[in-house]
Amino acid sequence: MDKIFFHIDVNSAYLSWEAAYHLSHGGDIDYREIPSIVGGDPTTRHGIVLAKSIPAKAYGVQTGESLYMALNKCPDLLIIPAHFSRYIKASDAMVDLIARYTDKIQRYSIDEVFTDMSIYKKDYLKVASEISKNIKEELGFTVNIGISENKLLAKMASDFSKPDKIHTLFKDEIESKMWPLDIGDLFMVGSRTSKKLKGRGIKTIGDLANMDDEYIYTWLKKPGLQILSYARGEEFSDVHIEMDEIKSIGNSTTTPFDVTTMEDAERFILGLSEMVGFRLRRENMCAEVIRISIKNFDFMKKRRQIKLNAPIYSTTRIFEVAMELFKEIWGGDPIRKFSVSVSDLTSNEAVQLSMFEETYEKDKNFDTCVDNIRRKYGSKEVVRSTFLYSKIEPVIGGVAEDAKEYPMMKILL
DNA sequence: TCTGGGGTCCTAGGACCC
């Protein structure tokens, strides 16, 4: 056996972190032991289940479904509002703890990490239980640890039975432990692909593993070959310690009411552009592609993007381009969600040199000034006048102000 | 009171060039 990887996954992350926080602040009930969820606020149309306790799961409550449906299944459900800055702290604390054992850590998402534990060839099980015990005792929440010789199998293993468990899934265990599982349990097989595969009789991971490569490629192209090798347990990537470059930055919001006027649409798009621009400048990046997406009252999606001749980074420019695109796609139907994002990012140093135009210079100084104030005193301190008498937030988007930008995940592990 | 927000990657089709 060449290498050993761990995949460490927080059990019901947001809910566990709320429970740990509550208990450590004098609370007397453990949310994990009653039917409870972390969820959004339905009055602003953010009402979905973000995380659920195991007792809530027993009622059939599912992550991603509306609170309305969840409450139908379990009327006594306790609903806890989300506090993202707490989750970032909890996640950081967990990574610090794991760093006692290795510096080969890849943060895969807020509640998952991969580690290369090849140095613990002899006693990986002991190390795993030590990490799991330390997290429980010091931080107050539990994790699942999956162990294997590649990251894919480690990730599949951590998903077996929960909570607070350690599982191995080495190559010689694939046939017995992974192949009998439902095809939908395989990494990268979502609901659409699962349905497609089952339509042709491929019901388990083992069924897929034994299919013919040509047949799968002709049918499902590149993603098909990807899941085929996953089904066979083939995956070769290393833990990447260094952060990958960011490919895009975007913010979106579901509006508290259906938007029907150009004035309100403008405010939402400006608020989102403010956050996107702020994050872009914080990374010292600029963008060549600007995109707007909207979802209307009956959930139809539309999007439009444009590649510019020159990269930009000012809020005003992002907003102007986004508005042009918006006007091209909006037919006047009521809107419930806006999103503004930028991609084709490059370092802004080269651009600054070529920036001789006066408006750019002005925009830059203005943005820098506003960014500094917002970083120091918060995003509410400087507000464009258009927001003064509206109920719309002047800066819209969910990335915490002090958070570092780090890429969340890749298709390939 | 029904349905979030942050991402990455892939494909298909059209435009354009040689």
Next chain:
DNA sequence: TCTGGGGTCCTAGGACCC
């Protein structure tokens, strides 16, 4: 007056992840 094919860039849309 036609016909062709490869390569690249761009956009829209969709699938998946947490």
